[in-house]
Amino acid sequence: MxxxxxxxxxxxxxxxxxxxxxxxxxxxxxxxxxxxxxSIGLSKKEMAELDEDDRAITIPQLLTKRASDFLIAAAQLHALGYREINLNCGCPSGTVSAKHKGAGFLLCLDEMRAFFEELFDCLDGVAPGMCVSVKTRIGYGAENEFPEILDVYNTYPISQLTIHPRLRQDFYRGSLRLRAYHYAEQYAAMPLCYNGDVFSATNYSAFLEKVPKASCIMLGRGAVANPALFLELRGENVGDKRARLREMHDRILEENRRRMGDGKSLLCRMADLWNYQRFLFENGEEACRRIRRAANLAEYRAAVATLFRECPLLPNGAYCSPDL
Ligand SMILES: Cc1cc2nc3c(=O)[nH]c(=O)nc-3n(C[C@H](O)[C@H](O)[C@H](O)COP(=O)(O)O)c2cc1C
Incomplete structure (x- = not known):
């Protein structure tokens, strides 16, 4: 897998x-x-950020509906050594989709066709060998939009299609619309990647029963909650998970601190992470509340130390969606 x-x-x-x-x-x-x-592509700051990443395993994602802006960014990313770019056709945020970007792009398929037409006409000229993959939802407001959306994607040399089988209106909640995913398995012209609600080894097995042909899966919230999820799904020995969680946390804290300083924004950034990782620990919710209440870095460190000292790891701790 x-x-x-x-x-x-x-x-x-x-x-x-x-x-x-x-x-x-x-x-x-x-x-x-x-x-x-x-219209001038990615900013200097964004380019500097991307310059720090491992090109072999990192795929930059772009959110735009303007082929000319995409092409300028593609040339910049090509110069940095990237060879795949992912287009976001799934972001459900109101401000994004109102501008017909992200999931909003799914509402204007003529515009989307024109976008891909211009993009693939010019891509090789500005970024030779660059692959374009797409991450999409299956529609904006109704499932029956999907065949026409897939028809657009099938017209162009998209290298891979990642499908989150929900509508824009679903945001990240409610039942998965697997019928649409199965439709893509039958009719998509490119390799697929499945994305949605795989949170643990247990629900991975259940998922594989429903989607037995899946050969590529993208993990989101489940992986932020449990960074060992990839190793666990591969059946690899995670070893001392608690020590590894601590090490990862400490690396993130120190690196963020170097970049952001010790102020409130650092504490908020770290608290966002704990909103997910709390699912791994017994009484994680209470411990996380203390972490969120920390008024400064010293209090934050003390709250995290208490969590690692006092809260045992749950045997099957995993992200739990509010509506599951
Ligand atoms: C807080 C948050 C931020 C997200 N940001 C992005 C993003 O920048 N680009 C994107 O394509 N999807 C984004 N997503 C969607 C995730 O990549 C993923 O599709 C979604 O969480 C469903 O997968 P999961 O059920 O494995 O979490 C975001 C989701 C959440 C909850």
Whole structure:
């Protein structure tokens, strides 16, 4: 099974990805949270960020509906040594989709065709050998939109299609619409990657019964909650998971501190992580509340030390979606 780490804006930035790769690993590709290129492409800061990543396993993701902006960013990324770019056609946020980007792009398929037409006409000229993969939902407001959406993707040389089988209206909740995924298994012209609600070894087995042909899966919230998930799904020995979690946490904290300083934004960034990792620990919710209440770095460190000292790891700790 090929396993990808999904992009999660605010959580899986470069500092996080590098700490994960060093301490846990088991990931075939990491997808960056989205970058929105402008008419001059990616900013200096964004390029500097991407320059720190391992080109062999990192795929930059772009969110745009303008082929010209994509092409400028593609030339920049090509110069940095990247050979795959992922297009975001799934972001459900109101501000993004109102501009017909992300999942909003699924509402204007004529515009999307024109986008891909221009993109693939010019791509080889500006970024030779660059692959374009797409991460998509199955529609905006209704499942029956999917055949026409897939028809657009099938017209172009998209290298891989990652499908989160929900509508924009579903956000990240509610039942998966596996019928649409099975439709793609039958009719997609490119290799597929499945994404959605694989949170533990147990529900992975249940998932494989429902989608037995899956050969590539992208893990998101489940992996942020449990960074060992990739190794666990591969049946590899994780060893001292607690010590590895601590090491990964400490690397992220120190690296973020170096970049962001000791202030509130550092504490908020770290607390966002604990909103997911709390699922691994007994009484994790209470411990996480203390972590979130920390008023400064010293209090934060003390709250984290208490959690690692006093909260045992749950034997089957895993992300739990609010509606599951
Ligand atoms: C906080 C958050 C941020 C996200 N940011 C991105 C993003 O930048 N790009 C993207 O394609 N998807 C983004 N997603 C969607 C995830 O990549 C993934 O598709 C989603 O969480 C479903 O997979 P899961 O059930 O394994 O979590 C985000 C999801 C969450 C919850």
């Amino acid at each position: 090929t396993l990808y780490f999904a992009p999660l804006e605010g959580l899986t930035g470069g500092v996080y990805r590098r700490a994960h790769a060093a301490v846990f690993g088991g990931v075939d590709k990491y997808f960056t949270p989205f970058y929105s290129p402008s």
